[in-house]
Amino acid sequence: xxxxxxxxxxxxxxxxxxxxxxxxxxxxxxxxxxxxxxxxxxxxxxxxxxxxxxxxxxxxxxxxxxxxxxxxxxxxxxxxxxxxxx
Amino acid sequence: xxxxxxxxxxxxxxxxxxxxxxxxxxxxxxxxxxxxxxxxxxxxxxxxxxxxxxxxxxxxxxxxxxxxxxxxxxxxxxxxxxxxxxxxxxxxxxxxxxxxxxxxxxxxxxxxxxxxxxxxxxxxxxxxxxxxxxxxxxxxxxxxxxxxxxxxxxxxxxxxxxxxxxxxxxxxxxxxxxxxxxxxxxxxxxxxxxxxxxxxxxxxxxxxxxxxxxxxxxxxxxxxxxxxxxxxxxxxxxxxxxxxxxxxxxxxxxxxxxxxxxxxxxxxxxxxxxxxxxxxxxxxxxxxxxxxxxxxxxxxxxxxxxxxxxxxxxxxxxxxxxxxxxxxxxxxxxxxxxxxxxxxxxxxxxxxxxxxxxxxxxxxxxxxxxxxxxxxxxxxxxxxxxxxxxxxxxxxxxxxxxxxxxxxxxxxxxxxxxxxxxxxxxxxxxxxxxxxxxxxxxxxxxxxxxxxxxxxxxxxxxxxxxxxxxxxxxxxxxxxxxxxxxxxxxxxxxxxxxxxxxxxxxxxxxxxxxxxxxxxxxxxxxxxxxxxxxxxxxxxxxxxxxxxxxxxxxxxxxxxxxxxxxxxxxxxxxxxxxxxxxxxxxxxxxxxxxxxxxxxxxxxxxxxxxxxxxxxxxxxxxxxxxxxxxxxxxx
Numbered sequence: 001x002x003x004x005x006x007x008x009x010x011x012x013x014x015x016x017x018x019x020x021x022x023x024x025x026x027x028x029x030x031x032x033x034x035x036x037x038x039x040x041x042x043x044x045x046x047x048x049x050x051x052x053x054x055x056x057x058x059x060x061x062x063x064x065x066x067x068x069x070x071x072x073x074x075x076x077x078x079x080x081x082x083x084x085x086x
Numbered sequence: 087x088x089x090x091x092x093x094x095x096x097x098x099x100x101x102x103x104x105x106x107x108x109x110x111x112x113x114x115x116x117x118x119x120x121x122x123x124x125x126x127x128x129x130x131x132x133x134x135x136x137x138x139x140x141x142x143x144x145x146x147x148x149x150x151x152x153x154x155x156x157x158x159x160x161x162x163x164x165x166x167x168x169x170x171x172x173x174x175x176x177x178x179x180x181x182x183x184x185x186x187x188x189x190x191x192x193x194x195x196x197x198x199x200x201x202x203x204x205x206x207x208x209x210x211x212x213x214x215x216x217x218x219x220x221x222x223x224x225x226x227x228x229x230x231x232x233x234x235x236x237x238x239x240x241x242x243x244x245x246x247x248x249x250x251x252x253x254x255x256x257x258x259x260x261x262x263x264x265x266x267x268x269x270x271x272x273x274x275x276x277x278x279x280x281x282x283x284x285x286x287x288x289x290x291x292x293x294x295x296x297x298x299x300x301x302x303x304x305x306x307x308x309x310x311x312x313x314x315x316x317x318x319x320x321x322x323x324x325x326x327x328x329x330x331x332x333x334x335x336x337x338x339x340x341x342x343x344x345x346x347x348x349x350x351x352x353x354x355x356x357x358x359x360x361x362x363x364x365x366x367x368x369x370x371x372x373x374x375x376x377x378x379x380x381x382x383x384x385x386x387x388x389x390x391x392x393x394x395x396x397x398x399x400x401x402x403x404x405x406x407x408x409x410x411x412x413x414x415x416x417x418x419x420x421x422x423x424x425x426x427x428x429x430x431x432x433x434x435x436x437x438x439x440x441x442x443x444x445x446x447x448x449x450x451x452x453x454x455x456x457x458x459x460x461x462x463x464x465x466x467x468x469x470x471x472x473x474x475x476x477x478x479x480x481x482x483x484x485x486x487x488x489x490x491x492x493x494x495x496x497x498x499x500x501x502x503x504x505x506x507x508x509x510x511x512x513x514x515x516x517x518x519x520x521x522x523x524x525x526x527x528x529x530x531x532x533x534x535x536x537x538x539x540x541x542x543x544x545x546x547x548x549x550x551x552x553x554x555x556x557x558x559x560x561x562x563x564x565x566x567x568x569x570x571x572x573x574x575x576x577x578x579x580x581x582x583x584x585x586x587x588x589x590x591x592x593x594x595x596x597x598x599x600x601x602x603x604x605x606x607x608x609x610x611x612x613x614x615x616x617x618x619x620x621x622x623x624x625x626x627x628x629x630x631x632x633x634x635x636x637x638x639x640x641x642x643x644x645x646x647x648x649x650x651x652x653x654x655x656x657x658x659x660x661x662x663x664x665x666x667x668x669x670x671x672x673x674x675x676x677x678x679x680x681x682x683x684x685x686x687x688x689x690x691x692x693x694x695x696x697x698x699x700x701x702x703x704x705x706x707x708x709x710x711x712x713x714x715x716x717x718x719x720x721x
Contacts (some may be wrong), residue, residue, distance in 0.1 A: 019209065019599070020208050023204075023208050024208060024209070027201065027204055027205065027208065029199070031197065031198075031201040031370075031373050031374065031377060032370050032373070032374065035194070035197065035360075035366070035369050035370055035373060036366050036369075036370060037303065038190070038360045039360050039361075042358065042360075043312070047122075047328040047330060048328060048334075049333070049410075050330070050358055051329050052360065053357070053358050056190070056197055056324060056360075057193055057196075057415070057418040058143060058194045058199065058415045058418070060197055060202035061196070061197070061410075061411045061414050061415060062200060062411065062415075064200050064203065064407060064409055064411070065204075065407055065411050066205040068203075068204050068207050068208070068403075068404045068407050069404060070209060071403060072207065072404050075212070075393050075396075075397075075400060076397060076400075077226075077399065079396070
């Protein structure tokens with residue numbers, strides 16, 4: 001990958017994060033789908049909570065944190081590979 | 087590769103550690119001091135001492151920040167500052183209050199806040215951080231040059247931030263009321279004066295990183311009472327887990343209350359039953375509207391997120407999400423404990439004469455109503471309850487109305503804990519309201535061109551004075567709105583966030599991700615987003631009949647609603663001109679107002695319509711107008 005002739009700004013934007021599509025889909029799942037089906041999920045219990053309530057009160061926020069953590073570290077690794085390869 | 091050039095210098099990271107340690111010590115230290123110093127001093131000063139401590143602590147933070155002007159880009163500290171700035175005093179009090187009042191549906195706000203932080207991290211924060219822009223208006227004007235976007239962004243940012251400031255001022259006003267025993271207007275005006283003083287001491291611009299000291303204070307203030315209650319009631323000092331017991335107990339008590347006719351099913355909103363207040367589409371609308379708004383909130387897209395690298399931006403937002411998650415998962419526990427105490431009070435058939443003291447403490451301030459009257463003393467309450475049309479020998483659940491905005495503040499007193507914990511909570515609220523006001527004031531000032539950062543400017547003094555004048559005007563507007571108190575804190579704060587969502591989110595996302603977007607498109611997107619939301623709300627409310635007639639196929643009323651509307655319309659058409667026709671028109675309008683909606687979307691959830699409209703306008707107008715020059719797309 002010989003991008004040496006590119007301007008720094010352009011190299012920055014080509015090395016920039018792609019849209020994290022998988023993370024956004026999971027985000028939508030937790031922010032949209034889970035609340036709509038909260039009542040149905042309540043039939044299952046987790047940690048002594050009904051699942052639907054648990055997800056909306058705590059689970060989804062914890063899920064956001066996990067998605068964010070994994071996504072941030074994947075992006076870091078991609079950036080590191082790119083700067084090493086470029 | 088010098089992507090991390092800004093924070094590569096070792097003295098920067100040492101300064102970051104120093105400030106981080108200082109932040110933790112200050113926040114936790116202040117809390118610990120308050121806990122230790124209970125007794126002697128406070129017994130003589132009364133609760134006003136806490137108020138003084140709150141103002142003094144906020145002033146100290148402002149002064150330190152103004153003197154040191156630290157430029158810190160360590161993600162952990164930035165994340166704490168980001169979380170504190172976003173939650174602020176408003177959501178700190180309002181989210182537990184909303185869950186207390188609406189049960190399950192109140193969780194939409196907490197979920198939206200969490201979802202917003204992840205959205206921020208995934209698509210906005212990294213590119214915003216490396217864009218070189220200092221603030222959100224800065225990003226938009228650099229990427230979309232021209233007067234249209236500049237003025238639109240000032241207008242939307244100011245409106246959103248004034249609402250946000252006024253929500254914070256209401257919170258500080260309520261805390262001041264409780265501590266000083268004065269009326270709401272006095273307490274709010276005092277808080278707004280302190281807010282302006284803190285801003286002047288700190289100066290326009292500068293880093294928001296010192297606000298990170300607020301986060302430990304907020305966390306301790308809310309966590310200590312909850313941990314104590316969890317340990318005392320259930321022997322498990324982790325509120326997030328222990329409150330499951332409370333949830334089930336509360337459900338049992340509330341079912342008993344219904345059986346014994348001690349609670350009105352229309353008033354009682356069980357914690358575990360979804361969609362009693364909000365329909366599913368409105369629940370999701372609030373979550374998504376809040377999320378988009380947080381990701382484009384002017385006081386979030388500011389320092390410490392700005393002017394770093396993609397990596398730092400990403401990790402700052404991630405730390406922010408972590409800090410917010412810790413606070414948010416405590417909110418349902420707080421609400422459940424407060425609800426359980428109230429339900430137990432009713433289930434025990436507590437006579438009026440034995441009502442706990444806090445009811446009268448807050449009743450005197452007009453924040454607790456029993457049987458429709460402010461609960462100033464036992465005699466008033468007895469008289470009010472005897473005077474009810476459906477008078478009952480014992481108090482019922484719906485007879486005691488606690489203002490939802492003070493539930494979080496009053497929890498230590500509601501649950502019978504030490505008074506110093508209420509003081510700590512109130513100090514956290516006051517400090518939060520005063521020092522998180524810096525970012526909104528600073529952003530509005532610099533968007534108008536009053537940026538006094540440039541000390542070499544020979545007009546620095548004039549510019550500084552002008553920035554104080556602007557901030558004064560903004561604070562006066564926010565104070566006026568706060569004193570009117572047109573709605574609860576949660577509604578005002580949510581509208582502030584949703585306004586940013588519909589007005590700024592499409593423009594911010596396309597500024598960062600779509601090189602083809604141009605200034606025409608951005609301006610059109612901003613106008614279309616805000617305009618369509620206002621139009622939807624206004625037309626539905628003031629012109630429900632034509633709105634419904636034109637769009638009845640989209641209404642959530644369905645065939646039954648259409649038939650009912652048709653009958654009323656025929657009645658109106660055939661009515662004799664005069665009083666009868668006017669009355670028929672009122673009936674028709676009333677009916678139409680309940681039907682005039684698209685898919686049942688109401689209130690802040692109308693972001694669900696306005697954000698896509700904003701994006702469509704932005705894309706459409708950008709494509710039919712010339713592409714931006716290349717230099718403009720890489721700010």
